[in-house]
Amino acid sequence: MEDGNTTTPFLDSDQDDILNGSSIPQAPEGFKSGFIAIIGRPNVGKSTLMNQLVGQKIAITSPVAQTTRNRLRGILTTPEAQMIFVDTPGIHKPHHQLGKVLVQNAQIAIDSVDVVLFVVDGTVESGGGDRFIVELLTHTQTPVILGINKSDEQPPDSQRLDESYAQLAAPNNWKFTKFSALTGDGLEALQQLLIDHLESGPYYYPPDLVTDQPERFIMGELIREQILLLTREEVPHSVAVTIDIVEEDPKITRILATIHVERDSQKGIVIGKGGGMLKQIGSAAREQMQKLIAGKVYLELFVKVVPKWRQSRLQLSEFGYRVEE
Template sequence: MTQDFDLNPTIPVAPADFRSGFVALIGRPNVGKSTLMNQLIGQKVAITSPVAQTTRNRLRGILSTDQAQIIFVDTPGIHKPHHELGKILVKNARSTVGAVDLVVFIVDGAVPLGKGDQFIADFLVKTEAKVILGVNKIDQRPDKRPEIFASYQALATQNHWQLQEFSALAGDRLPELQDKLIQALDPGPYYYPPDLITDQPERFIMAELIREQILLHTRQEIPHSVAIAIEQVNEGEEITEVRAAINVERNSQKGIIIGKKGAMLKTIGTAARQQIQKLIAGKVYLELFVKVQPKWRQSRTRLAELGYRLEDN
């Protein structure tokens, strides 16, 4: 197993000028929060997908440098919830703001400031959070960039926020953003060992990697009606056996995931297995099966069983 997810190594004493803190990544769905966290950390800890509202759990990613340790909290996109799961996700995202040292409010730099962004901005202004406005996707629509930038510059100026443009996908101007984050944090200790990149257990990451492949291969057919439960992990000397349940709400969704003669499930399993092998740096045998759990997103009991609950700060 890789050592990146070992939660028990020794935590060193930080030097006198060391900075550290918790940084929330806040924004509308699909503005690039998970992509940004993965890029800054340098390794994949959060799943990404063209489907909006990919992130569900409050996932911590850890960036340690010689000067600082930044603990990123990737939150679900703030949106109008349509079911019990959505309500929990949005409440958790909003509650995160009161428990961190700094907020990076990420917006889509390919479009001007909109109502969804203004809604989040109005919420942040009412808090005591220190905010950096991060304008992502600056590599898109260069012909409209001055006009788009002006709308976000006005928002930052109005609220006395720092502003940083970047492209999370291309990696452009991320060093400048990282410098601003470090300077905005107060002096502090190491909260985690410097070689740790997330505080989540491997089973959680495995489940997320499987869910990512379902989102990528089924797109809008299975938008958010799927939850993964890792039922068993057996670590052998030569191979790790993983058994996982894919929970959906309807029989029609089960049929889509399985596909004709099991072709889709095989495709999802092969892609997920390759990602999990990178995670644990070893061979994996992955067994997937599909369960129908009617209306699981509406049931607090089912949500809790599948790992979704209101988080305490």
């Protein structure tokens, strides 16, 4: 979509020229490219990292763990390489069908990419969750880089914390580096380390694209992010969002969306007293959408109860949560 001279580099569903490769240039000699899976425990900063790397918000972030659901691809193109980042759900012990699908997708990603970036929380020592992921990674032939995130939040004497992760990397001869996904400190070194692990290859996407997800998907994620931020633990992960209608004209984009929850009590929380919570969610999401499309947005939200949708493979599929092939 365009507003004046501003173009938002997202993939629209009708952009056949991009899908068939006609607008993808030929890569120069020595150019590198590849797919990089960002994996780790829940809430270690994977989505924040990908947003920082691609320079634009495409993945939602929240203090609530397990916010990432779909394998979102972020694209970073530099003069020497194109890196396609796959943001995966936090690897954890699943407690419902949705959790099983998310973890299965994360495990599949490990073997279907060129490099794995294993992100850990540098403010705490390594634990059982990290060792569980290390065990998964020992069974893959994919190169692994260990990224110690949140360097900006580490105490002055962080040697003990860093050493606990160095001990995870050493037996497997993994390279490791420290950075802050929040401030961007150390990301240049991380990028170079990733490029060093890539092989020569073509442009997979046009150089100005930052994600292969359609705008409708990103819109739904922006609404879900505000629900997580504003309701916190009250409506943790029982929420799915579908974008029902998008109507565009030169002055405004009209969007109708449905928020799906599992119980009537959750519907009441999302709507709030006198509809106050729903208005807050809509207002905050609309602001983010206007940045996304670089134009004015009218957003109307509806709330629907769909009992036990996270336990239904059919319902999961309808809401866009499928096991990756």
